[in-house]
Amino acid sequence: MSNQKEDSKYSNQGIRTHQLVKAGLPRRRAKENRFKAYGLICIVAGLGFLVILFGNIISHAWSAFEQTYIALDVTFDESIIDPEGRHDLETLTTADYPALLKKSMSALFPEVKERQQKRSLNGILSSGAPYELQRFLQQHPALLGKTERVWLPVDDDVDMLVKSQIDRTVGEADRRLKDFQIAWIDKLIADGRLEKRFNKQFFASGDSREPELAGIRGALMGSLFTLLVTAVLSLPVGVASAIYLEEFAPSNRWTDIIEVNINNLAAVPSIVFGLLGLAVFINFFGLPRSSPLVGGLVLTLMTLPVIIIAGRSALKSVPPSIREAALGIGASQMQTVFHHVLPLAMPGMLTGAIIGMARALGESAPLLMIGMVAFIVDVPGSLTEPSTVLPVQIYLWADSSERGFVERTSAAILVLLAFLITMNGLAIYLRKRYERRW
Amino acid sequence: MQKSTLLLLLLLISVYAFHVGQKRSQEIAQGKIKNLHSLPKYYGYYTALWAFLPALLLLFIWLGFESPVINHSVIETLPEESRSLSNDLKGLLINDIHNSLSGSAGETKPELKAAVEYLRDLKIWSNWLLSFLAVSFAFMGMYFARSRIRQGHRARNQVEKTVMWFLLGSSLIAILTTVGIVLSVLFESIRFFGKIPLSEFLFGLQWSPQIAMRSDQVASAGAFGAVPLFTGTLLISSIALIVAVPIGLMSAIYLAEYASLGFRSVAKPLLEILAGIPTVVYGFFAALTVAPFIRGLGADFGLDVSSESALAAGLVMGIMIIPFVSSLSDDFINAVPQSLRDGAYALGATQSETIRQVVIPAALPGIVGGILLAASRAIGETMIVVMAAGLAANLTANPLEAVTTVTTQIVTLLVGDQEFDSPKTLAAFALGLVLFLATLVLNILALHIVRKYREQYE
């Protein structure tokens, strides 16, 4: 029978199959191992980038938390400070502090006589040193007429040299500090007059053209105000919107359009929101340029889709049985949502909101469009004052040519990352703490 | 009174109104809440809403009309020759007057002194009038609501209706945002295309907006050809995708199919950190570290690499979008039903054969959707290219040269002085329109594919 014939054919083929499979096996196993290795290499590469990025930033940043100060014996000479003997506070604010400093510097290097050289010598001090001195004297008016050792910030070039970020081996012409200046500085170091101290200035002051005087306080306050506006607006609106779409919206074309629209908005480039802010909030409504108010409004529009999407998935995860239970005992739909569903979905919504806020905190491109990129020295005090935010401050400093700004940029990035990590950590904590499995 | 103080006051009145309403309903109930249609607190909410909303509406209307009305009346007090000025100059004049009032303009010009005084008076007067009106609105609303409370009054339904309107209104903000984006870029773009022909913008090979400004004329031919920007954007985005797609996809495969639970729970969130780092940080990293590194590397091989090479910006952008590719791919790989894997394993396929020939083809639509979203992200990315890519519009496909992108040009054109009648400023909006449309198409396509794919396995 044909069956018989096929039977033998099959068993022959069975042996052949077995041999073929075996023959191909080493090659296939090698391929398998290679494939698996590629996967691992890719993950290691991704994580490697992360490590390099953080390592790079941290290695540049750490030195910014210290600033070089010089110890000067300043004689608060009454004939310079208060030549007319008026003894009031007004005099202390207008006095000629640079002259005091020049005298003290000359006392340290009496051999420097030539005008040009003298200017270089005084250049060791930061241009903010007179103001520091003024503040110091105002706090200790009793020192008038006496001599006191004061620690004052030095110029950023000197700071860089002390932190060995200026290469001494480079030819003199290519260096920002000349040989004789380096000699002075070495002498000051040998005398113990130069010292690295914690950089209070960095956290206490606003922006400045001089790296040694620049700080992130203004940017931090700007970020705070901007985020405040964003949070106050985007939280209620986002939550309300999520509730409407998930709990009340009829399923029709309009709801579909809103949904597609929200998903799309979440992926629209942030810079486009900046264009919207410029055209609508500033040009049309005439709100003040560069203000945290406008920044907050723009970021609100940007953050809303994130909050809505997170909110909806949090609401979706509340099982329908809860709703049925509440409706079943005669609660209105509104009561059901606000009394039962919302409290259960709140942790999830909050997690989404915090992540949205963290994204808003790191955003800079749309804020460039609405003028939050201006050079602003003063720390902003209200929602309508011109200000900048931390990421934009980083952008501004990264653009500066001074060597001293590199470390400060990195330090500002570290501060920004610290905030972001805290916020995301909080979100993860909330999720873990209140996570429910139904 | 400051507007914020007024708002606070209105809120306080509403809290008071809540108590008034609640108390009133209890009086009417005569001790038996059963007599009421709704719980007393709903009568409270009802009264509070009546106290707050009309006053708030008034506040917003006032804010909308205050400055145009005030400015108009200030202009009216100025001498004849000022009133006949063009609108632009009038605006400058008004600015001067406002600045004088806030003291930021230094000396007040003598001819404006009267106007400044008048403005100050008007502002004070307007403020007090607003405060008075708003507070009286609040109280009137409260008493009106209180008088309407009866035993059968359906307070809960009315409160819920109001809340419903608020919910609906909130969800419409997303639509308004899109409309706002479209209108704002469209209007300025139309003005731009009134000056520069569309065809020249889309097909021109020369981009030099600054030259057009300097020669103080409407742009000479070819100055606003955006093709170099499009190619530059494509070049950098392609480099980014070439970096991100293989790394992201292979990482996702390894995490979903090979990694132990422990490794996965550590590596996945760590990879996702890459997406959470602000783009300005990547920009700084690209400009400070990666670009010089690539330049140095190129020099070792005898290549002349620009310090603002497309390669550096693209590479760093690629690192940034790795998690976009990997986490979406991971989702979709996990969504492939186990039965398909079982089918392949049961035939004797190795794990990699199963993944490459069964799992990935099955997850492909989702993965493609994810890649499209990543591409849209790359095209719209701004800070990295602003900080690490060039400004010169070179028409080149060489990744070692500097190119510029659409987003870079938008920032460059809009940061600093803006003149909304010069093609230079308007060009930014035209570029914004192109950017919005391009990403819109990518997003909608990607979202559609992803949605279709989800439906298939759910």
Next chain:
Amino acid sequence: MRQPENIPIPASFSRDQLQTVGDIFVENPRIQCRNVDVYYGEKHAIQDVNLDVGRNEVIALIGPSGCGKSTFLRCLNRMNDTILGCRVNGEIKLDGLDIYADGLDVVTLRAQVGMVFQKPNPFPKSIFENVAYGPRIHGLASDKFELEEIVEKSLRRAGLWDEIKDYLRHPGTGLSGGQQQRLCIARTIAVNPEVILMDEPCSALDPIATAKIEQLIDDLREDYTIAIVTHSMQQAARVSQRTAYFHLGKVIEVGDTALIFTNPRHQLTEDYITGRFG
């Protein structure tokens, strides 16, 4: 293997009888299982199972839900390897070779022991590609024509050729449920295995499709050894020669199908067959 007629069959065994009742051994077995235990983490899913599967026979594994029959089936081609936290102890031999031995590649094992699942799971590819997939990865065809020949032969063997020969390039997922399941069987046959495991292959199908599959199983017995898990006792009676009854992870009774269904010896088997539980 047949129970000698003259041995008196006890009316019933007590319910806590642990030893498997009936003849677990066959002459010249294809698969031998000795003291097989399976754990899912802490859970002891299969307990000390001993069972032989003969050549060219259809053995039916029956029993109530969760009794471990599917788990046991998946041990036979190591499909349990893909389940996290699953451990298999004991000895399973295919043609005298331990399939859990260190040096053995699971790929060759699965080429020899194919499997058909409860729900038809064609790959989202064309019908041709579905069937050609196995021969392709194993390199069974030396050229395109040979591959086409294997595909055609497998589809014919699965009784599907006449229905779909004009639609070979259409997606396999577009077929009806019964056709999909026969496609999956064709896909398995294409690798030319020795044993085919079937895990409730008809549970997702309508009666007509089921009848076709059962006919197919009967045909395939000539060339293959088949182990089939089924919920339907009628199906077991129709397609199998031997039947093993599983209960709470143990094999309670093994024997000739005809005998098990007409004359169960263990109380539990009888309860199950007579529909007292299950």
